[in-house]
Every structure is written in C-alpha cells, then in structure tokens.
Amino acid sequence: VQLVESGAVSVQSGGSLTLSCSTSGYTDRDYCMGWFRQAPGQEREGVARIDNYGSSSYADSAKVRFTISRDNAKNTLDLQMNSLQPDDTAMYYCAAGFSLNGCSGSWGAVFDGMDYWGRGTLVTISS
16 A cells, blocks of 8 residues: 655745645555644644545644545545645645544544555745
C-alpha cells in the first residue's frame, strides 16, 4: 500500500491551495482516509477525515476553511485549504485506515486506526 502526497508548496497568508494524495495497492474500498499535520516541535494532529461514503469531519482549526474530498474511482484524496494563515505551516500527511471504527470516534482513535501513511508534504504559509 502506498500513499503519495503532492509536492511541497509555499503560499502567502490569506491564500489557498489544494493538497492531493494518490493511493495504490489495496482493493478494499471500505476505509477511512484523512489528512494530518505536524508543525515543528508539535505533535501530529488531525485535520480532516472522510469515510468511504463521503461523510467527513474536521478539526476545529479546519472547519469552514478546509474541504476534504476523495475519488474512489481514481484512488485520490484531496484537501482544499482556504484563508491560510502562518499557523497552518506544517508537514501534511495523508493516511488510510481499515479499522472497524472507520472514521468515527475521537481524533485520537482515528489516528490510532490509521494503518498507512504517506511521507508528508511541507506546506509553508508566509505572512
């Protein structure tokens, strides 16, 4: 199983960008996918998650500004990010999980349920 995020990107504060993740290596469509991020010196945190049927949820920091989407036919996962701020600067990781809980529960539970991770892509927001 492989997850590959799009390349590093840098934008100015207030700008927008879309991260993409290409997935391969598994045929089971019933899995949770999500975006996580890790800023320097901080723990990895959840940003957005989406189940096999398109039901999504967001961390408070991402609500309103970010939109997660997936295309099961193309095996891709996207994260549209708007109104970006310097605090959004971080490594962003794509992940997929096959746990029975799927995308439900706390962010900690979803994090623990992720089985595969991409290598991450650096997003830098300049003020």
